[in-house]
Amino acid sequence: MQSDTLKVIDERTGHEYSLPIVDGTIRATDLRQISAADGDGGLMSYDPAYLNTSSCRSSITYIDGDAGILRYRGYPIEQVAEQASFLETAYLLLEGELPTASQLARWEDDIRTHTYVHTNFTKFLDGFRYDAHPMGVLLGAIGALSTFYPDAKEIGDPESRYLQRVRLLAKMPTIAAFVFRHSRGLPYVYPRNDLDYIGNYVNMTFEIGGRHEPNPVLQRALEILLILHADHEQNCSTSAVRSVGSSQVDPFSAVSAGIAALYGPLHGGANEAVLRMLDEVGDVKNVPAFIESVKAGHGRLMGFGHRVYKSYDPRAKLIKSVADQVFGETGLNPKLEIALELERIALEDDYFISRKLYPNVDFYSGLIYQAMGYPTDYFTVLFALGRLPGWIAQWEEMLNDSEQKISRPRQTYVGHDERDFEPMAER
Numbered sequence: 053m054q055s056d057t058l059k060v061i062d063e064r065t066g067h068e069y070s071l072p073i074v075d076g077t078i079r080a081t082d083l084r085q086i087s088a089a090d091g092d093g094g095l096m097s098y099d100p101a102y103l104n105t106s107s108c109r110s111s112i113t114y115i116d117g118d119a120g121i122l123r124y125r126g127y128p129i130e131q132v133a134e135q136a137s138f139l140e141t142a143y144l145l146l147e148g149e150l151p152t153a154s155q156l157a158r159w160e161d162d163i164r165t166h167t168y169v170h171t172n173f174t175k176f177l178d179g180f181r182y183d184a185h186p187m188g189v190l191l192g193a194i195g196a197l198s199t200f201y202p203d204a205k206e207i208g209d210p211e212s213r214y215l216q217r218v219r220l221l222a223k224m225p226t227i228a229a230f231v232f233r234h235s236r237g238l239p240y241v242y243p244r245n246d247l248d249y250i251g252n253y254v255n256m257t258f259e260i261g262g263r264h265e266p267n268p269v270l271q272r273a274l275e276i277l278l279i280l281h282a283d284h285e286q287n288c289s290t291s292a293v294r295s296v297g298s299s300q301v302d303p304f305s306a307v308s309a310g311i312a313a314l315y316g317p318l319h320g321g322a323n324e325a326v327l328r329m330l331d332e333v334g335d336v337k338n339v340p341a342f343i344e345s346v347k348a349g350h351g352r353l354m355g356f357g358h359r360v361y362k363s364y365d366p367r368a369k370l371i372k373s374v375a376d377q378v379f380g381e382t383g384l385n386p387k388l389e390i391a392l393e394l395e396r397i398a399l400e401d402d403y404f405i406s407r408k409l410y411p412n413v414d415f416y417s418g419l420i421y422q423a424m425g426y427p428t429d430y431f432t433v434l435f436a437l438g439r440l441p442g443w444i445a446q447w448e449e450m451l452n453d454s455e456q457k458i459s460r461p462r463q464t465y466v467g468h469d470e471r472d473f474e475p476m477a478e479r
């Protein structure tokens with residue numbers, strides 16, 4: 053009969069142990085009993101970068117990286133992206149179920165009534181230089197929100213948590229739009245209650261002289277992109293939010309840690325890096341030489357590869373079709389040709405095939421954002437806008453999980469043994 057245990061023989065001692073297997077995992081703390089000598093603290097698992105460690109039990113997002121499957125609360129990403137609005141998706145991630153019509157109306161209404169930021173907030177933004185990187189500004193700005201809402205520290209109170217959820221989702225588009233305006237030296241445009249979530253954000257970003265002609269195709273395309281980014285289980289930024297949040301800090305501070313993690317070029321910053329790479333390649337005729345230089349170890353093919361997906365990222369597939377709709381409105385982005393050629397050559401090249409490197413969500417998103425009128429260094433702000441519901445949902449799941457404690461990995465110490473301090477004169 054099959055037993056749900058792992059039998060381990062420690063050949064140092066000859067002792068045998070039986071470790072329970074639950075949901076395809078053993079508990080790392082069960083290894084502690086495996087000890088070779090008194091006081092050695094027992095066995096630990098060593099897993100730099102968490103390549104094979106499950107840090108939580110989660111029911112929010114499911115990914116099968118080999119099959120290219122992504123589901124939010126069980127719903128295939130393709131169906132969510134096609135049929136849901138962004139706020140409906142946020143509700144699904146946060147509450148676990150799709151909202152009814154009245155639940156959605158209340159949710160949208162709650163968010164609509166919290167879109168304004170304190171006027172002091174604009175003074176804070178004004179302190180940044182005109183050329184400050186938008187992600188640096190965003191992470192400082194969201195962290196600063198915690199000082200405006202000291203009640204956000206009440207993380208054990210579900211009502212307070214709901215209010216912070218609403219504040220974060222309502223104010224992030226306003227702040228993101230203000231960050232955009234600040235970088236261009238344009239006056240801030242305030243939220244409008246007659247517009248929906250996406251329409252309001254786009255209006256605050258692009259309105260000039262009281263005017264902005266909304267383009268429904270571009271707005272829906274932006275909404276789909278945000279939905280595709282809304283959660284992605286235990287990625288670098290979400291792990292940062294969970295880890296920082298595990299100290300029981302307020303959610304604004306925890307989310308600003310997520311924004312910091314997202315800023316990096318190996319994570320959300322990749323969409324910006326892709327555009328810079330396409331600029332560097334410059335022309336389709338340079339693609340083969342560029343691919344060769346990547347294979348020779350001179351940099352990476354940005355927007356390719358993923359820790360979890362070992363086949364085509366399902367989000368990248370959906371983004372390609374969004375790109376067609378957007379370019380139908382805006383005209384073709386000339387860099388698309390270079391991107392398509394990079395993809396074509398890479399997908400036929402043994403270096404990429406053997407390492408299972410496929411386009412990820414960031415490969416085409418930057419081209420779309422550029423066509424929509426966003427500057428390159430702003431792309432990751434859009435990623436942050438999209439990822440926000442996932443960060444909050446994962447933060448709350450962590451708080452409600454009785455098995456979670458303050459996040460605190462162990463280490464394997466490989467430094468000096470004890471030695472005497474050397475006075476300055478003897479060094």
Ligand code: ACO
Nearest residue numbers: 317318319320322352353354355356357358359407412414
């Ligand atoms: N271009 C060229 N080679 C690559 C790339 C790439 N984009 N990605 C991985 N490789 C190679 C590595 O050099 C390594 O080769 P080796 O075995 O010969 O040493 C092998 O593939 C495995 O790569 P790792 O770095 O070990 O894979 P890891 O899972 O740690 O990294 C990551 C995943 C960070 C996404 C990586 O693929 C990468 O740097 N991609 C480019 C940046 C990017 O697009 N990031 C966005 C990710 S999606 C997101 O965050 C939304």
